[in-house]
Amino acid sequence: xxxxxxxxxxxxxxxxxxxxxxxxxxxxxxxxxxxxxxxxxxxxxxxxxxxxxxxxxxxxxxxxxxxxxxxxxxxxxxxxxxxxxxxxxxxxxxxxxxxxxxxxxxxxxxxxxxxxxxxxxxxxxxxxxxxxxxxxxxxxxxxxxxxxxxxxxxxxxxxxxxxxxxxxxxxxxxxxxxxxxxxxxxxxxxxxxxxxxxxxxxxxxxxxxxxxxxxxxxxxxxxxxxxxxxxxxxxxxxxxxxxxxxxxxxxxxxxxxxxxxxxxxxxxxxxxxxxxxxxxxxxxxxxxxxxxxxxxxxxxxxxxxxxxxxxxxxxxxxxxxxxxxxxxxxxxxxxxxxxxxxxxxxxxxxxxxxxxxxxxxxxxxxxxxxxxxxxxxxxxxxx
Amino acid sequence: xxxxxxxxxxxxxxxxxxxxxxxxxxxxxxxxxxxxxxxxxxxxxxxxxxxxxxxxxxxxxxxxxxxxxxxxxxxxxxxxxxxxxxxxxxxxxxxxxxxxxxxxxxxxxxxxxxxxxxxxxxxxxxxxxxxxxxxxxxxxxxxxxxxxxxxxxxxxxxxxxxxxxxxxxxxxxxxxxxxxxxxxxxxxxxxxxxxxxxxxxxxxxxxxxxxxxxxxxxxxxxxxxxxxxxxxxxxxxxxxxxxxxxxxxxxxxxxxxxxxxxxxxxxxxxxxxxxxxxxxxxxxxxxxxxxxxxxxxxxxxxxxxxxxxxxxxxxxxxxxxxxxxxxxxxxxxxxxxxxxxxxxxxxxxxxxxxxxxxxxxxxxxxxxxxxxxxxxxxxxxxxxxxxxxxxxxxxxxxxxxxxxxxxxxxxxxxxxxxxxxxxxxxxxxxxxxxxxxxxxxxxx
Numbered sequence: 001x002x003x004x005x006x007x008x009x010x011x012x013x014x015x016x017x018x019x020x021x022x023x024x025x026x027x028x029x030x031x032x033x034x035x036x037x038x039x040x041x042x043x044x045x046x047x048x049x050x051x052x053x054x055x056x057x058x059x060x061x062x063x064x065x066x067x068x069x070x071x072x073x074x075x076x077x078x079x080x081x082x083x084x085x086x087x088x089x090x091x092x093x094x095x096x097x098x099x100x101x102x103x104x105x106x107x108x109x110x111x112x113x114x115x116x117x118x119x120x121x122x123x124x125x126x127x128x129x130x131x132x133x134x135x136x137x138x139x140x141x142x143x144x145x146x147x148x149x150x151x152x153x154x155x156x157x158x159x160x161x162x163x164x165x166x167x168x169x170x171x172x173x174x175x176x177x178x179x180x181x182x183x184x185x186x187x188x189x190x191x192x193x194x195x196x197x198x199x200x201x202x203x204x205x206x207x208x209x210x211x212x213x214x215x216x217x218x219x220x221x222x223x224x225x226x227x228x229x230x231x232x233x234x235x236x237x238x239x240x241x242x243x244x245x246x247x248x249x250x251x252x253x254x255x256x257x258x259x260x261x262x263x264x265x266x267x268x269x270x271x272x273x274x275x276x277x278x279x280x281x282x283x284x285x286x287x288x289x290x291x292x293x294x295x296x297x298x299x300x301x302x303x304x305x306x307x308x309x310x311x312x313x314x315x316x317x318x319x320x321x322x323x324x325x326x327x328x329x330x331x332x333x334x335x336x337x338x339x340x341x342x343x344x345x346x347x348x349x350x351x352x353x354x355x356x357x358x359x360x361x362x363x364x365x366x367x368x369x370x371x372x373x374x375x376x377x378x379x380x381x382x383x
Numbered sequence: 384x385x386x387x388x389x390x391x392x393x394x395x396x397x398x399x400x401x402x403x404x405x406x407x408x409x410x411x412x413x414x415x416x417x418x419x420x421x422x423x424x425x426x427x428x429x430x431x432x433x434x435x436x437x438x439x440x441x442x443x444x445x446x447x448x449x450x451x452x453x454x455x456x457x458x459x460x461x462x463x464x465x466x467x468x469x470x471x472x473x474x475x476x477x478x479x480x481x482x483x484x485x486x487x488x489x490x491x492x493x494x495x496x497x498x499x500x501x502x503x504x505x506x507x508x509x510x511x512x513x514x515x516x517x518x519x520x521x522x523x524x525x526x527x528x529x530x531x532x533x534x535x536x537x538x539x540x541x542x543x544x545x546x547x548x549x550x551x552x553x554x555x556x557x558x559x560x561x562x563x564x565x566x567x568x569x570x571x572x573x574x575x576x577x578x579x580x581x582x583x584x585x586x587x588x589x590x591x592x593x594x595x596x597x598x599x600x601x602x603x604x605x606x607x608x609x610x611x612x613x614x615x616x617x618x619x620x621x622x623x624x625x626x627x628x629x630x631x632x633x634x635x636x637x638x639x640x641x642x643x644x645x646x647x648x649x650x651x652x653x654x655x656x657x658x659x660x661x662x663x664x665x666x667x668x669x670x671x672x673x674x675x676x677x678x679x680x681x682x683x684x685x686x687x688x689x690x691x692x693x694x695x696x697x698x699x700x701x702x703x704x705x706x707x708x709x710x711x712x713x714x715x716x717x718x719x720x721x722x723x724x725x726x727x728x729x730x731x732x733x734x735x736x737x738x739x740x741x742x743x744x745x746x747x748x749x750x751x752x753x754x755x756x757x758x759x760x761x762x763x764x765x766x767x768x769x770x771x772x773x774x775x776x777x778x779x780x781x782x783x784x785x786x787x788x789x790x791x792x793x794x795x796x797x798x799x800x801x802x803x804x805x806x807x808x809x810x811x812x813x814x815x816x817x818x819x820x821x822x823x824x825x826x827x
Contacts, residue, residue, distance in 0.1 A: 050803055
């Protein structure tokens with residue numbers, strides 16, 4: 001691979017201050033550090049460093065998302081063939097789903113990373129890797145019927161107003177991907193909820209089936225919001241063969257991602273565990289008081305509960321940062337998600353709002369945890 | 384019964400090239416250089432001129448703010464150079480040694496009969512007092528401070544660090560005398576990792592991973608520093624210097640230094656004087672570090688295998704050499720397994736390899752980012768401190784918050800491991816040092 005390194009070294013001066021492609025410095029920099037680990041050595045302090053860096057961390061999250069994404073592609077095909085009443089092979093279903101989803105991911109990455117590159121160039125900073133994760137999560141948490149132009153708007157809004165104005169990855173208050181979803185949810189509600197957005201209705205390149213106009217299909221949560229019990233079985237929900245946002249349906253696929261994140265220590269088990277604990281407690285209360293038509297554990301299998309708990313509540317930047325705080329933060333999210341589902345008919349799903357609320361509360365939770373340490377120190381002086 | 388404190392947080396980094404417990408000899412120069420930068424927080428004022436004759440124990444420079452704090456010449460000879468840098472900043476005072484060494488005679492003293500003031504005076508006279516450090520601020524202390532306690536860590540557990548128990552062999556009497564002398568001033572705690580029988584002091588045994596050997600960590604777990612309080616910390620080799628002064632009446636700054644690291648041609652221990660110029664043989668493209676790879680200062684980088692001459696620092700217990708690594712060109716690091724790399728993160732495979740020794744180079748291995756991951760620092764800092772919040776308070780210059788979060792209890796070296804594990808690659812030791820310096824100016 002020496003020739004590649006030589007070639008990069010050769011063209012590098014063009015991108016430096018005064019070079020003819022200086023306007024693309026951030027892009028060059030981004031690709032160079034993507035290809036090669038920077039050879040920069042420590043100037044002060046510790047001479048040795050751990051091999052972990054934010055590129056590796058973000059890549060691991062993307063890998064952890066893959067099972068859910070691939071299953072999501074298959075499920076799009078499955079739902080389409082099911083709705084059309086047509087027999088199709090697994091491969092046909094998957095290819096159809098991939099044809100539907102890949103453009104969404106491309107649009108999300110091109111728009112989001114484009115803004116990132118431009119911003120990094122303008123601020124004379126390095127590209128931050130945070131969007132690698134947000135960029136794949138955003139299509140995964142949208143209904144399949146969400147058109148591309150809507151994704152463009154959501155991504156631009158979330159990257160600029162959710163992240164960059166705060167100072168970039170690590171400084172944002174709200175989870176970027178969820179902010180994109182919330183933006184769409186309130187600005188374009190017809191593209192985001194209802195009975196018409198959950199199944200892909202157009203055939204592409206001979207794959208899939210074109211469904212009749214006015215085709216509708218409700219998600220289990222949509223059915224619950226109208227007061228009826230979900231028709232999909234618990235088993236279907238766990239496997240993920242139900243209509244829903246692209247990446248959120250399969251508990252099994254998400255569980256594989258969860259194992260990767262917990263094993264590598266990138267997501268906090270404390271947060272993840274307590275989201276489920278909060279959801280379980282409230283789900284049980286609603287079940288016991290008869291307000292819910294489903295068992296408490298069924299709550300986890302439908303909607304975005306698992307996806308939110310595993311991939312979004314655990315975002316280290318926007319979650320609570322103290323270890324004690326993580327328990328409280330997670331519990332609030334899990335509990336609130338179920339409360340919104342059960343008690344607010346306007347919002348069939350509560351996970352998005354619960355996590356955004358958790359993000360908002362996280363600094364306050366941490367404040368009290370840290371304050372306890374401060375008070376302990378003050379008391380020591382008084383003694 | 385010895386008090387035992389168990390620390391669960393921390394990290395041992397198993398680097399290749401540990402010093403074998405044997406003495407080696409290195410070629411040494413005839414010129415000795417005492418560097419004021421080794422004494423953190425001291426504004427030096429030179430008290431000799433080029434051409435002056437000095438004996439071992441005569442002052443070369445003093446602390447401008449506390450002129451009674453002198454810094455002793457390690458050897459007798461002729462002052463060869465007063466080296467100055469930009470804006471006449473004193474870089475070092477260099478003495479060319481005589482063939483026949485002469486010592487200033489400070490008189491043997493029986494420590495038992497001395498009081499606190501007499502011990503202080505003896506250390507001040509002999510130019511050794513500046514070897515005592517203090518918390519807060521992690522600087523060389525001054526004689527006007529009244530410490531609530533004195534802490535000595537009698538073991539070193541940083542990667543490649545010189546083993547103090549090896550250095551101690553044959554020096555036990557001087558070590559005990561030094562401790563007894565300090566015990567006249569305030570209560571002395573000695574942190575150990577294996578039982579040691581000492582008198583006049585309280586021995587506390589620490590069990591845990593690095594940085595359990597950091598004296599700051601020991602202070603925090605035994606008797607933390609509160610605002611307005613001062614503790615002294617003394618490096619164990621300096622305690623031996625003190626002991627020799629009382630037992631022999633002479634200043635003898637000989638210490639046993641580890642020569643270690645994967646790029647060092649020969650590993651072992653060498654007896655050398657503070658300020659001595661030692662020549663080590665290292666491999667090509669190596670970084671020579673005065674100190675260990677976590678807290679030491681990089682002093683040279685080699686192009687090809689060669690001999691490098693370094694000046695032994697006043698507080699240095701090891702000289703190490705690791706690969707510089709600036710030509711590594713590692714491809715696609717974000718996804719490759721990278722079996723040769725060490726990481727606490729299990730996206731790498733070091734968790735599989737157990738006791739494997741690693742040959743880590745000096746690359747930062749990533750770009751600097753804002754703090755993203757949480758809990759990284761706390762996992763390797765066994766102190767009752769919220770490290771992330773303290774670092775943030777330092778970066779934002781919020782002095783009230785720094786005080787509340789315990790900045791008086793920390794020194795930069797306590798953050799060395801946090802700097803190692805940090806996935807955002809922030810220069811934590813530099814940030815803490817600058818924070819402490821600003822705070823000290825603010826409080827003066």
